[in-house]
Amino acid sequence: MEITVNDLLTKGGANIIDIRPVEKYNDNHIPGAINISFMNIINFPEKYLNKYQTYYIYCQRGVTSLKASQLLNAKGYKIFSIRGGYEEYILNS
Secondary structure, eight states: OEEOHHHHHTSTTOEEEEOSOHHHHHHOOOTTOEEOOHHHHHHOHHHHOOTTSEEEEEOSSSHHHHHHHHHHHHTTOEEEEETTHHHHHHHHO
16 A cells, blocks of 8 residues: 555654665654664564554655555555655655
């Protein structure tokens, strides 16, 4: 499942997760986003996610986060990938 940046920006208080490497996150990220690496969120979702909440994840361009959202949704989590990733966010903010 995907969501556009514009739709995301209308959701106040959303659970936003940046799955990029910590260096990229530290350079800049969507305000309010937390950083959880792709490998950690895929391998240990129960440590970071609650099946009763909805999460919005992104990577640099939206490809890796789409893959992650598909894997996590198959495990019963409610995950939306932010279409176009961080690059799309920069273009729309």
